[in-house]
Amino acid sequence: MKFDTPAGQNPIDQLRVVGKPTHRIDGPLKVTGTAPYAYEHHDVAPNAAYGFIVGAAIAKGRITSMDLKYAKAAPGVLAIVTAADAGPLGKGKFNTAKLLGGPEVDHYHQAIAIVVAETFEQARHAASLITVQYARAEGRFDLAAAKDDAGPSEPSATVGDFDQAYAAAPVKLDATYTTPDHSHAMMEPYATVAAWEGDQLTVWTSNQMIDWGRTDLATTLGIPAEKVRMVSPYIGGGFGGKLFLRSEAVMAALGARAAKRPVKVAMPRPFSINNTTHRPATIQLIRLGATPDGKITAFAHESWSGDQPGGGPEVAVQQSRLLYAGANRLIRTRLAVLDLPEGNAMRAPGEAPGMMALEIAMDEMAEKLGMDPVEFRIVNDTQVDPENPSRKFSQRQLVECLRQGAERFGWNRRNAKPGSVRDGRWLVGMGMAAAFRNNMNFTSGARVRLGDDGMVTVETDMTDIGTGSYTIIAQTAAEMMGVDLDRVVVRLGDSNFPVSSGSGGQFGANSSTSGVYAACVKLREAVAQRLGFNASEATFADGQVRSGNRSVALADAAKAGEIVAEDRMEWGDLEKTYQQSTFGAHFVEAAVDMATGETRIRRMLAVAAAGRILNPISARSQMIGAMTMGVGGALMEELAVDKRFGFFVNHDLAGYEVPVHADIPHLEVVFLDETDPIVSPMKAKGIGELGLCGVGAAVANAIYNATGVRVRDYPITLDKYLDRLPQMA
Amino acid sequence: MAIATTPQLDAAQPVPASPPPAMPVSLEVNGKRRQLEVDTRTTLLDVLRDHLHLTGTKKGCDHGQCGACTVIVNGERINSCLSLAVMHEGDRITTIEGLGTPDKLHPMQAAFVRHDGFQCGYCTPGQICSAVAVLDEIRAGVPSHVTASLTEAPQVTNAEMRERMSGNICRCGAYSNILEAMTEVAGDGA
Numbered sequence: 005m006k007f008d009t010p011a012g013q014n015p016i017d018q019l020r021v022v023g024k025p026t027h028r029i030d031g032p033l034k035v036t037g038t039a040p041y042a043y044e045h046h047d048v049a050p051n052a053a054y055g056f057i058v059g060a061a062i063a064k065g066r067i068t069s070m071d072l073k074y075a076k077a078a079p080g081v082l083a084i085v086t087a088a089d090a091g092p093l094g095k096g097k098f099n100t101a102k103l104l105g106g107p108e109v110d111h112y113h114q115a116i117a118i119v120v121a122e123t124f125e126q127a128r129h130a131a132s133l134i135t136v137q138y139a140r141a142e143g144r145f146d147l148a149a150a151k152d153d154a155g156p157s158e159p160s161a162t163v164g165d166f167d168q169a170y171a172a173a174p175v176k177l178d179a180t181y182t183t184p185d186h187s188h189a190m191m192e193p194y195a196t197v198a199a200w201e202g203d204q205l206t207v208w209t210s211n212q213m214i215d216w217g218r219t220d221l222a223t224t225l226g227i228p229a230e231k232v233r234m235v236s237p238y239i240g241g242g243f244g245g246k247l248f249l250r251s252e253a254v255m256a257a258l259g260a261r262a263a264k265r266p267v268k269v270a271m272p273r274p275f276s277i278n279n280t281t282h283r284p285a286t287i288q289l290i291r292l293g294a295t296p297d298g299k300i301t302a303f304a305h306e307s308w309s310g311d312q313p314g315g316g317p318e319v320a321v322q323q324s325r326l327l328y329a330g331a332n333r334l335i336r337t338r339l340a341v342l343d344l345p346e347g348n349a350m351r352a353p354g355e356a357p358g359m360m361a362l363e364i365a366m367d368e369m370a371e372k373l374g375m376d377p378v379e380f381r382i383v384n385d386t387q388v389d390p391e392n393p394s395r396k397f398s399q400r401q402l403v404e405c406l407r408q409g410a411e412r413f414g415w416n417r418r419n420a421k422p423g424s425v426r427d428g429r430w431l432v433g434m435g436m437a438a439a440f441r442n443n444m445n446f447t448s449g450a451r452v453r454l455g456d457d458g459m460v461t462v463e464t465d466m467t468d469i470g471t472g473s474y475t476i477i478a479q480t481a482a483e484m485m486g487v488d489l490d491r492v493v494v495r496l497g498d499s500n501f502p503v504s505s506g507s508g509g510q511f512g513a514n515s516s517t518s519g520v521y522a523a524c525v526k527l528r529e530a531v532a533q534r535l536g537f538n539a540s541e542a543t544f545a546d547g548q549v550r551s552g553n554r555s556v557a558l559a560d561a562a563k564a565g566e567i568v569a570e571d572r573m574e575w576g577d578l579e580k581t582y583q584q585s586t587f588g589a590h591f592v593e594a595a596v597d598m599a600t601g602e603t604r605i606r607r608m609l610a611v612a613a614a615g616r617i618l619n620p621i622s623a624r625s626q627m628i629g630a631m632t633m634g635v636g637g638a639l640m641e642e643l644a645v646d647k648r649f650g651f652f653v654n655h656d657l658a659g660y661e662v663p664v665h666a667d668i669p670h671l672e673v674v675f676l677d678e679t680d681p682i683v684s685p686m687k688a689k690g691i692g693e694l695g696l697c698g699v700g701a702a703v704a705n706a707i708y709n710a711t712g713v714r715v716r717d718y719p720i721t722l723d724k725y726l727d728r729l730p731q732m733a
Numbered sequence: 734m735a736i737a738t739t740p741q742l743d744a745a746q747p748v749p750a751s752p753p754p755a756m757p758v759s760l761e762v763n764g765k766r767r768q769l770e771v772d773t774r775t776t777l778l779d780v781l782r783d784h785l786h787l788t789g790t791k792k793g794c795d796h797g798q799c800g801a802c803t804v805i806v807n808g809e810r811i812n813s814c815l816s817l818a819v820m821h822e823g824d825r826i827t828t829i830e831g832l833g834t835p836d837k838l839h840p841m842q843a844a845f846v847r848h849d850g851f852q853c854g855y856c857t858p859g860q861i862c863s864a865v866a867v868l869d870e871i872r873a874g875v876p877s878h879v880t881a882s883l884t885e886a887p888q889v890t891n892a893e894m895r896e897r898m899s900g901n902i903c904r905c906g907a908y909s910n911i912l913e914a915m916t917e918v919a920g921d922g923a
Contacts, residue, residue, distance in 0.1 A: 031846035032838060034854030035861060037789015037829035044788035079753050124783065125774040126753060191793045191801055191855040191904050240791070240855025241904050273794040470853030470905045625849045625907060632906025657798035657902060665898040668908040670891075 005522035007445075008576025011681040015544065016521065021482040021489060022686075025620045029489065030238075030474045039238045042195040042210040042270075049199045049208075049266035053082055055120050055259040056127035057251065058134055059113035059275055060105055063650030064143035064343045067107045067116065067136060074133040075119055080126030083262035084134075086117045090258050096220025096249045100315040100346045103224060103251040104258070109138070110312060111345040112651035113278035115251040120259040120267050143343035145650040147285050147310045150340035154308050157317045157339040161325060163391050164332035169302035173293025177369045181290065181361035182717045183320075185643035185652065186283035187660050188350050192240020194276055198256035199266035206233040209253050212242040213506035214465040218499045220249040225257060236497040239507075242469040243633075244349040247508050250280055277345075277655035282643060284309040284318040284347030288361040292369045293332075298383045303330035305362065310342035318347065320358035323440045323697070326583060327362070327402075329386035343650055349508065351633065352693035355441050356700075360637060360718060363437035363701030367708065376420070377705070378410045378589075381438055389583045398582040398682035401613035402438060402589075405676060409436070409589035409611040412674065423712035423730045430595035431730070432606070433710025437698035439588030439612065443689040444511040445579065448519030449502030449572030452481060452527045456566060458547070458559025460485050461493040462523075466504035466516040468496055470629075471692055472622025473507065473516060479619060480517040480686070484524035486544030487558060502570055510586070510690025513618060518573040518684045527569035531561040573684070582682050586694045588612035590631070594706035598732050601722030603707060605635055609672040610699070615680035615689035623691045628671040630695030636663045637696075638703035642719050756819045762787065763831030771818050778802045778813040781828060789829035789858045793902070800901030803859035803866075804828050810866035812900075829858035832865065840921065841865050844914035852905035860901045864915050867897040871919075889919040 016022050033039035046052075060067075072084050087093075087106030095102055105114035117134060121127035144150050170176065196209040205227070211217040211234060218234040225232075239246060252269045260267040271279060286309045293302030305324035309317050317339040325335055350356070370380035382403050389395040410416070418434040419425050425432045450464040462481050468474045478492040485492075495501065502523075505515030532539035537551040548555050561567060578584075593607040610627055617623045640661040643652040654660045673695075679687040700718065708714050713725040753772045760767045762785060771780060778795070781787045781804070790813060793801030797815040804813045805827040833839035841861050844850070851857040870877075871887050871894075879896040880887045887893055894915050895908075903911065 027846055028849065030854070031849075031851075032835035032842075034851055034857050035829075035838065035842040035845045036833055036835050037787075037791075037858040038835060039854055040788065041791075041855060043792070044782070046786050046788070079751060123753070123772060123775075124779060125772045129774075189904055191791070191799065191853065191902065193792065193794075239853060241853040243904070270792065273796060273798070470851075472852075621849050622852075625852055625905075625910065628909050629852055629906030632908060633904075656796060657794045658796070662902060662904060663906070663908070664900075664902060665895040665908045665911070668895075668906070670912070671909040 005525065005571055006574045006576055007518065007684055008578065011685045011687055014685050015484050016686055018483060021479045022618055023616060026475055026479055027621060028472060028475045029478050030468065041192055041238050041240050042197065042208055042236065043268055045197050045208040049197050052197055052266040052268045053120050053122060053263050054124040054127045055118045055256055055267045055269035056131040057115050057255050057269065057271065057275065058117040058131050059279055060109040060116050061136065062109055062138045062140045063112040065109050065141040066139045067109060068139050069137040071135040075130040078126065078130035078133055080122035081119060081130045082122065082265065083120040083259060084117060085258045085262050092226060094223045094226055096223050098216055098220055098248040100312045103254045111343060113275055115255055115279060118255040118259045120263040143650045144341060145344055145645060146647045147287060147308065147340060147342065150310055150342060151287060151308050154338035154340035157337040159319060159321060159325065159335060160337055161333065161335040161391055166302050166304050166332045166334035169332035170291055170293040173302050174296055175294045175372050177292045177365060177372060179290055179365055179368060179716060181288045181364060183286045183357040183360050184718060185285045185645065186350055186637065186641050187277050187643055188243040188245030189657065189660060189662055190241030190243055190245055193270045193273060194250050194252045194280060195270035196253040196256040197266060197268040198260040200260055204231055205257055206235065207253055207257065208235045210239045210246055211236045212239065212246045212467050212469055212508055214467065214497060214499050215503045216506065217249045221253055221257065224249065224254050234499045236467055239467055239469040242507065243351045244353065244508060245280055247349055274656040277660065278651050281346045281348035283350035284311060286318050286320045286357045288320055290361060290365040292365060294369065294373060298373050298375045298380050300328055300330035300384050302332045303328065304334035306336040308338045308340065310340035311347040313341055315347055318357060319354035320361065322354035323358050324362055325391055326389060326585060327438065327440050328384040329390055333390060344645065352441055352696045355697040359437065359440065359698040360700040363698050364704050364716065367705040377436055378406050378415060381406055395583055398584045399615065399678055399680045400587060401676050401678060402587040405587055405589040405611040405613055408674065409591050409609060413591040413609045415591065418709065422709050427595065429598050431598055431710040432593065432595045433706045434593050435702045435705025435709055436589060436591045437702035437705065439590055439610065439694050439698040441510060441586050441694045441697045443584040443586055443683060444509050445575045445684065446505035446511050446515045447572055447574050448505040448515040450504065450520045450523040451502050451568060451570040452523040454527060454531060454562045454567045456562045459491055459493060460487055461495065462520055463495045463501040464504045464516060464519060465499055465501045466496050467507045469507045471507060471512060471626060472619055473512060475622060476513055476517055476618040477520050480520045481524055484521060484528065485558065487547050502572060510693040514684050514686055514688045514690060517618060517686050521685050522571040522573045523569055526571045527567065530567050530569050531558065534561045534567060578682055584683050584689065586614040586689050588694050590699045590702035592702040592706040594703060594710055596707060596710045598729060601726040601729060603639060605667065605669055605703065607669060610695055611674045611676065612691065612694055613676040613678050614691045614694055615678055615683055616687045617675045618686065618688050620675065623675065624673045626692045627673040627695035630693065631671055631699050632663050632668050634696050634699030635667060635703060637718060638700040638720055640719050758819050758822055760821055761825045763828060773817065773819055775818050776814050777816045777818045777821055780818040781813060787828050787830050791855055791858060793856065800863060801856050801859040803862045803901060805862055805866055810863050829862060832861065841918050844918050848910045848914040850911040850914040851907050856901060856903045860903060860911055863898055863901045867894060868919050870897065
């Protein structure tokens with residue numbers, strides 16, 4: 005099915021199941037520990053041996069020698085594989101750096117060997133006995149130092165004449181912001197069980213994008229894709245880190261081939277942060293010019309980031325092309341070459357760090373103009389793409405989000421004068437930011453079966469990384485086939501199933517349910533045909549198929565045998581004709597201890613407009629989860645770069661701090677009532693990343709309002725403002 | 734850790750491999766007596782996951798930094814990754830599988846489902862084991878960092894629960910919902 009005209013009325017609009025607050029259907033398995041994650045498939049490979057990966061101890065250079073003899077002689081060792089004996093390996097389309105290094109080393113902790121042994125303890129010990137000699141080479145590890153050598157990258161755009169408009173603007177802001185490298189730090193480590201049967205490889209792994217992973221694993225091993233099966237039914241978080249094939253899957257496959265046994269590998273936590281990908285640091289220059297009434301006349305956002313040779317930029321300017329009006333615009337992206345580990349997508353790539361900077365700049369500009377920050381944003385709203393005014397947004401309720409948020413949060417109680425509200429030893433402030441993230445649709449397929457017991461089974465290689473895919477896919481099939489939720493079985497994350505959108509970029513929910521919609525339309529046709537109904541007239545409800553005055557139980561259609569239908573949703577030009585984006589507003593109240601500088605978040609509210617909300621329970625959880633991650637970005641998250649030796653120093657969960665229970669108060673989320681028929685037959689958009697975009701700046705602005713100290717370098721740790729806090733009375 | 738090391742080894746050929754040291758240990762896991770012979774380096778966590786196939790207990794960091802491996806030993810919660818199995822001779826161990834099953838959920842498990850106190854589910858067994866033990870700790874009068882008075886019994890407040898749960902990281906960010914689930918269970922049990 006191709007979606008190339010806006011959706012009319014369709015069975016989803018009945019909203020008997022879709023749109024209803026629905027507890028996760030996989031919930032009972034997850035809360036009892038019975039949902040099997042990657043490393044836990046004992047049943048499929050009961051004789052699996054254990055693999056332990058050895059990582060490079062230098063950031064750049066060459067391995068001059070590896071002495072394996074002690075490791076080989078260690079108890080229980082079955083095989084050791086290095087680049088020297090792995091045979092020729094390719095590189096996956098989605099990988100920048102090689103997943104098995106040697107003799108060249110591209111980054112610190114790049115995998116250089118796997119040791120396979122009978123037990124985990126034996127493999128770990130033997131790995132420690134490998135002696136490696138390196139010839140260390142000079143590397144580039146400092147973004148600020150590499151900034152002037154950074155080359156042009158995309159996106160870039162110019163509209164009107166920024167320089168002239170900026171020079172002429174009566175009110176101006178010129179400020180530079182920085183965001184550090186971030187780690188996904190998902191709770192489940194990267195893990196894979198690999199088993200060969202002849203030339204056929206099966207990997208039970210933890211991967212957001214089954215088809216990408218399967219294809220890249222085949223490419224890396226130099227075998228046809230159909231020789232690889234990838235299975236990933238439960239994923240303990242990804243946040244973009246598991247979008248791509250990673251080294252543990254490749255090393256498990258190589259280890260299993262060498263040991264002639266299934267091999268299981270989980271990356272040790274302190275290894276994964278430098279071995280895998282991260283969100284790259286940015287330096288962002290924002291210049292705004294406005295007239296005294298607050299209309300932006302000149303808008304420039306330029307961003308610098310770095311990556312491995314052949315890598316890509318952090319597209320932090322993305323939202324700045326679309327979020328606010330302004331006739332004269334300049335958008336620039338610069339990319340430096342760095343020899344740090346590979347930079348890549350992390351939750352809301354682009355907008356997450358971009359909004360952290362832009363929405364502080366908007367706060368600063370509002371203050372210069374003497375305007376309320378909510379009002380300043382409303383004044384600069386645009387209903388069309390500022391770079392192409394003939395192009396409208398499919399839906400854009402930013403202003404409504406801002407107004408409702410301000411009303412619900414009690415924004416009118418904010419004192420605009422910074423540092424002027426006290427509560428005992430606490431300086432208290434309120435801050436806000438807009439939320440913005442583009443919507444994307446990916447081709448997504450599904451197979452739907454109607455069994456002779458009347459059960460509807462959905463099969464797709466879609467993944468559930470905590471987002472709630474199992475549940476919204478079940479809701480979609482139940483709505484389409486007119487059955488209760490308990491009559492639907494959902495099977496995900498297996499490359500034997502039709503290729504789906506996968507999970508990432510907040511495209512998963514809308515794309516994958518649209519694919520299920522398409523397959524269900526086909527199944528409805530097949531059912532109608534089997535029952536002798538006219539498919540266009542048949543209705544499906546309450547387990548019955550009705551047409552005219554005839555009514556037959558749905559299950560009866562499959563009495564003569566299971567009915568199977570498969571289709572995929574493809575997308576036409578509507579995302580070119582219309583700009584499809586999601587909007588919101590974040591409000592934060594923060595308190596800063598006058599004496600110690602400690603920051604506490606007191607209240608948070610997000611108002612979001614993202615099309616139809618398929619399941620308000622899991623959608624709200626996506627929002628509060630993103631807001632929590634946003635607090636991390638604002639207050640604590642930073643991969644500290646060792647600029648001499650080129651690695652992230654704080655590469656574990658003690659050193660890389662993320663929010664814990666004590667950091668997060670009760671979080672409020674409001675969804676605006678919205679359907680977006682231009683986007684899909686589900687009339688839904690992504691929600692998983694919107695909640696992260698802007699929230700860090702809302703925290704930063706609240707701290708500024710509390711203290712009067714503006715910090716432009718994230719994270720806003722107390723060492724950056726303690727000496728500037730107001731004098732204690 | 735998996736970095737390549739440069740151990741100061743004799744240049745001579747390696748000595749022949751000797752089998753790893755093993756010891757018997759007897760544990761009571763979820764009410765069942767389990768007699769095992771384990772490598773002395775094996776953690777309680779790996780015994781549960783890889784020897785007994787009780788994979789509900791999760792390995793998130795293996796370094797006591799995340800709480801995903803939390804189990805209840807003799808009535809108190811511990812990080813099972815920081816504890817060697819042979820240290821637990823005769824101990825009573827309750828894992829997530831011992832609290833409830835999909836058909837017969839423990840009240841805390843049911844509350845987590847009702848309040849959507851999880852997303853990816855990987856930290857969830859540890860959160861639930863901790864949550865159950867935290868309420869017991871407060872009832873037993875064990876003070877925490879935020880308890881104002883050491884002479885008065887701590888109360889089940891948001892601040893007490895958040896403080897005591899802070900060793901259990903949830904990167905999906907379900908904290909707000911987990912607190913609601915715990916509050917509901919604490920209220921029911923009061």
